[in-house]
Amino acid sequence: MRLTRVLQAELIILGTLIGSYINSTKGWRWIFWLSLIIGFALVIPYILYVPETRVGAILSRRSRKLRR
Numbered sequence: 001m002r003l004t005r006v007l008q009a010e011l012i013i014l015g016t017l018i019g020s021y022i023n024s025t026k027g028w029r030w031i032f033w034l035s036l037i038i039g040f041a042l043v044i045p046y047i048l049y050v051p052e053t054r055v056g057a058i059l060s061r062r063s064r065k066l067r068r
Contacts, residue, residue, distance in 0.1 A: 019031055022034065
């Protein structure tokens with residue numbers, strides 16, 4: 001638990017440093033573009049590997065499977 005908090009704090013600091021570097025070299029608009037690119041890159045594995053947890057979706061999938 002403690003390691004997770006330390007890692008989160010380090011990532012926040014690292015993100016701030018990277019954001020300020022991008023802002024000073026490329027401009028403030030690039031921070032938003034970079035966030036968009038990273039966000040889309042992370043959505044694809046999220047959709048592929050994170051299982052559905054909504055009860056309605058799980059039950060409808062299970063009922064379709066039982067009807068076959």
